Amino acid sequence: MTPGGYAGKWLDVDLTKGSVEEFSFPYKTLEQFFGGRGIATKILWDRIGRKWSELDALDPENPLIFATGPMTGIYPGARICVSGKSPVSNGVVGSTAATELAVEIRTAGYDGVVFTGKSDKPVYFLVTDKGGELRDAGHLWGLDCEKTLIKLNKEVTDELRKRKPNIGLWKEPGTMYIGPAGENMVRNAAVCTKMCHAAGYGGYGSLMGSKNLKAVVAKGRGSLPKVDAPEASYLLWRKAHEGCINNTMFRRWGTGHLAYGAGADTSSEPIRNWQEEWHDQKQTGVPHYMDRFWVKVKWADFNCTTNCMKVSCIKTGPWKGDITDVPDYELQAYCGTNFGIFDPEDNVHMATLMDKLGHSGINGPNTMGYAAELYQRGILTEEDIGFKLEWGDTKAFDKLAHMMAYREGIGDVLAEGTYRAALKIAEMKGLKPEETLRYAIHVKGIEIGAHGTRSDKDYTHDISYAASVQGGDHTSNVTDGYSDMSDAVFQDSGVFCMFTARGPSQKLIFDFAKAITGFPITIESWRRETGPRIVTLQKALLLMGGPDVTWAPIKDDDNPPRFYEPLPSGPYKGQVTDRERVDIRIQAYFETLGWDERGIPTKETLDRLGLSDVEPLMKKYRR
Amino acid sequence: MPHYKSNIRILLVKKMVKPTWIARDQSACSGCRRCELACSMHHEGWMWPEASRVRIFMPFPGLEVVHLCSQCQDYPCVASCPVEALSTDPDTKAVIVDREKCISCGACIRACPGQVPFLHPGDNKATICDLCDGEPKCVEVCTEAGYNALTLTDEGSNIHRKLYSRHPVEVAKDLAVKLFGEKGEEVIE
């Protein structure tokens, strides 16, 4: 019996054999893991959990998962969750992106797709009401993301029309794809969609590239899955939107107002690889983007009325023709201030470049900024890089982005992500690892999002990243192991947008979840059970690491060294992340979740959450 | 009760539906598709975008196009139907499809300048906007969200309506140039 909100079937694709099959989850599994991040973690445990430590993340056996949840498309702000064993952290990241693909997969009759194996030549996967099929992608391989999208829109719409003509116009399909970065297995590459969106954290672009899978495309003609309580769902749907429409700040400013605010207000913005976090550069404020670049101000994703996105277009000059989002704050920071670039036009260009190359707009630039600091300090030389890599030099960073996407020269080293590049460069230069790692800004390999912890004025603090099973992922921060369970963990499993989760009340959102699924779901049950179940399973897998990298309990549950260096400027000059608070609060977090003092889930906790079969693998981590 | 009094009562009670037309401002469409959800909620009882009478096309992100019936004054769709399954509502002027009579031949789709009608994903019958009897749900949610891409006007019918029945990809190509300049010519094949 399928609960409300679910299409009821998944697609299982073996890329080695070229076979496509269907499967379903038992009711209880859906109730326990919900969807998105939750169900992806469960799939990974079931399929490769027992051999996790030995399995390399780029091995064909690592499943690449595209998962929706029961609320996708029904709750405002449809998103999809991409997951697998992360080639960056060797854990599990629920990496979400806003995309029409999420809705199209469901209206075609499926809740998600699992890809295993590796295709011997480039392919893309097409899902329709008739099921899933693999199609040749030789003519798409090598194209940047923008061109890939343009070609797929035409090709698939034409094909669908050919198969079923005379029913009227076929709309374009939903699509997700990789660019050159994913194709060349840049370890922290993204899976991209809708021109400027991406499932960025986790490096799943490299996993997708390793399988020779260029894109996932879907067009369904069915309704969204039926729900358990239709009348209540309708009313809650209308009510939810009142909250979204009234979110005037996001609507007017997008998330990009933070490019100025994170620098000037909260002193928490990455500047030149986090060497500083404060600035008062007024041209990074909204008006300079809005007045010159925003050609569409109320831009939505599926079923969204907050419209934080805007369409930016550069119409003149060397970057004429660049089209992207606001840019979102993270890219205003990482593709701007982090490079020492404070000019809006250059910032819009670098953001567009990340979109096109298929880099994660956060993780890729983190590594590039890291390289620039090493250059500043003379560890990397002009000879190593091939040119001068000065802060603020847009052309230089443009070039570096290309080199990293195509693994050329030093780009081949940087393409391994900040952490592994640091180790490699230490080796190259005959240095001790600490000497290069001290400048690397990551937690558990995952490069940190653009919200610092030293000023303590942003929403990220002491253990926000340090204790998180998703490391530096700024969208999945830790607070107390209780209230944070009903935030990101829930939205990533729902799967829906965290910004549309900010207008309506949390009570409404959970009532909506209950009306959709019929599960006896409450904020409390999510905080005490479902959320902890998902995060504890993620923690267990993260602990087991991989053949190349494993993270040490406590020692690696920490912030990067830079976050303990005093801020050099601004109103919070001299401040550091409070080490004592990190130590105390991390213990409280572990205790709340029922993990031991080293963060290892206890047997009691595993039993309570229905994860007893994980116990044999946890024994060896306990003291 | 005298007969004439009861007649007057009936006259006052009869609903006066003024002819309505949905004006569309393509640049203002956000792409949220709530119109598709509201339309299918009303006509189908649940969220079914592909059964919505108003359809949002997005040939390239940022170029969202609203596609719905324009109630052309000469109703080429009605004229083309071989089994007289299409007619027009005398009050709202909307096109009405008799799903019993419809034989799914597609003639109305071909006759429409913008190829607006489509065969329903469920019963395969011709599906065309009926203006929700004068209170279109799509306009309601578009207005509520403050986009004003769809607005109700009570202008009299005129020959200009047919001009709004355009192929959505052609509309998007125009929008592309307006929004992106020369680059706009490259983003849709």
Added chain:
Amino acid sequence: MVKPIWIARDPSACSGCRRCELACSMHHEDWMWPEASRIRVFMPFPGVEVPHLCAQCMDYPCVNACPVEALSTDPDTKAVIVDREKCISCGACIRACPGTVPYLHPGDNKATICDLCGGKPKCVEVCTEAGYNCLTVVNEDPNIHRKLYSRNPVEVAKDLAVKFFGEKGEEVIE
């Protein structure tokens, strides 16, 4: 209790109708007097209309600049209030303002600055009525971003020009 308000502005949405100038001067001067309106619509090139009005910068540089303490702030609306008796028409507040918003009144030559109409700005009323939504009232606490909106209107217009006209936009305003 008047909640703090702020007038959000979207220059792309300005139609150039100048009813805001008329509504403002109707309210403050009792008749249509655009040059005495606290909100001024500039049009450095046709099609590129820019509404120019006080942004209530959080640090009120104009208030600080006044040598005779003629400027103060309203505790409820947070608007700048000019004491026309005290004002000596020196122009210090005009120079202090990042966007050169205040000006000397065409009648009495005193510094003239938007007072938010005590909480119910007339300009917003008529802009909303006309459906432009170029000016909208928001209930947000004051913050340092407001100062960013105090921009020279010709600079704004140059940006708008490029957004609208592409490369040609760089030629239409000198």
